[in-house]
Amino acid sequence: MNKIVLVTKREYLTRVRKKSFIIMTILAPILLAGMIMIPAWIMTREDVEEKKIVVVGDGASMFQGTIPSTKSLEFEFLPGADPETMKETYESLGYYGMLFISAKVVSVPNAVYLYSHKQPTMEMSMHITNALESEIERQKLEAYDIQDIDKILKEVESDVKLQTIQITEEGTEKKTSTGLSMGIAYISGLLIYMLTFIFGAQVMRGVIEEKTSRIVEVLISSVKPFQLMMGKILGIAMVGLTQFILWILLTFIIVGIAQSVFLPDMSELSGNPLVQDIMSSEVTSEIQTESISMNEFQSFFESLKAMPWLQIIGSFIVYFLGGYLLYASLFAAVGAAVDNETDTQQFMMPITIPLLLGLFVTIGAFQNPNTPLVFWFSFIPFTSPMVMMARIPFGVPTIEILISMALLVAFFIGTTWLAAKIYRTGILMYGKKPTYKEMIKWVRHKNY
């Protein structure tokens, strides 16, 4: 037992002290935080730049004043201008682009053109399309000549926001966010897949290194092959856990710092009398969407708080370890069977296939976590770490989690036993690449 600890310690320390480990540990959360923050940052920057669009064409007068300006967009109507000359000169006149509206737009949907030198953003084209559509609808309705049409429309206008509330086993209700659950399911399922592969491959490479450097014979004259294999697997598991915990901590720290930079901005914004004024007026559709997004933001935070974080992180660690241990011993056996990394391809198949299968089912589980396929795969030990992690954010009875975990542990003991038998013979075999048949023979070999 003491020897396993010694081997584990060496495996852990040599890896943790590597430059690549330190760099990856620091860089990954920065990249992740960057991936979240940079688009947000870009969006706030973009708003500042003001763009003017000139509206021309025989249909322009129909829409005069109906396309609302935004923080970054302004529309100038020049129905009299000649579209052909304007097309040549709009840029030199200081316009971002030229919107050409034909009079036929009422009946021909694609009779509108936006000319610009740069690719317009999705947001911009959506804004224009929405404004034109609602104006055309309004005009068409007007043609029916119904009295008090505006008032009627305002009265019939409705807005539905679905609040999903899940009733837990204990009978308490909690607000959930399907989007959030999906996001967590996606991230944890994918993370388990990636980590199992990354650290499993590290085990395999470690075994190959010991084999090719021939130190393995020195080692197994002191420790049993099983102890050597377990020590390596456990050491790398601890490297994985260390990295994972550091990632979480660092991400929290970075997000925290970023929030303290961004959040004052937001409170300043809501404290701004102009903003408050607009918010209370409820006139333009734009403001409405903004207040909706504020509400959504609030409910998002509510469901963020309602998420069973302890259960999620706790089961993530258990499933990561269980799944990793299950596969790591197989990776170790493959490493022992070959002399160099290029020979591993052939034996990687039986490992890759169940992992990939698990990944596919996990992706299915994001859409619907309650299908029988997802249910059963969340119990099969080779796929359960990924699939069950994808189910947990949507709520899974504790008993199911426990059964799935117990199965995982039982199977991990089984694969380790099997892999150890291949490992102990394989590490002393050099030269010819073994066949599966030979590897089965190794399992039956008499050995200490």
Added chain:
Amino acid sequence: MGYFEANNIVKQFSNHLALNDVSMNVPKGSIYGLLGPNGAGKTTLIRIINLITAPDEGTVTLKGKRITQEDLKRIGYLPEERGLYKKMKVGEQAIYLAQLKGLSKHEATKRLNEWFKRFEIDGWWNKKVEELSKGMQQKIQFIITILHEPKLLIFDEPFTGFDPINANLLKNEILKLKKKGTTIIFSTHDMGSVEELCDHITLINNAQKLIEGPIDKVREKYASNTYKLHFEGDVNLLTASLSHSYKIIENKKVNGQTHLTIEIMKDTSTNDVLTILLGAGNIISFNKVIPSMKDIFIKVVEEVNKK
């Protein structure tokens, strides 16, 4: 009963028999040579001794008891294919491997320091193994093998890869260890070192043991009745008396002396021959020719292979 014994070891691999009823009996404090051509089964036997491979039949005992994992702490093993972690620092690695043999970190550090001073390699402690030359790596590996002061040392081809100076250094260390009471088993192709170091030998060929015993007795046994004779006088008188009692194999003249190699016929004693020689001239030396281990090795192995 010997200090260390391997009894009737049989090991069958899927396509060939590696060891067929091989036994060896190693006396305490001896240097025991394990000889044999390539592929004879030496390394398999050594691995069985080290509990790396299990025999199909037979037992390995230390002081009369079956060898266990616990005994490995008292065994030092230098495999034929040397290897260390290339990216790991020398000192750290040596201490790690000593800890695996049951030494405390403190004790391992202390002993390693002594060895580094003794071999004058203090500066290597923080070097990575890959920065050292092959010969340097071999030295480190030798130190690692004996750092936990094993009672039984097993060397598989210890001298390959060493230059003559370092090989001598190694031989001296082996002899020092023997003086301290360590029992040493080593396999080698270098017959010179066998004659120099070994007390006992076993010769294995093709999974079978051919010879075992104290080296002097083995050489004695394989000695033919050949003698080397240096003398001054009339060679013709000798050749004239060339009789039924001996025949001359070699005849050389060196600095006025005659160097002869003669084979004495059966049923003739050396005294009979000497009597004849006394009349022929002045005898300077008369020695029995003891065959070298190399000769015995080649002779025995070729004889068996012919059959």
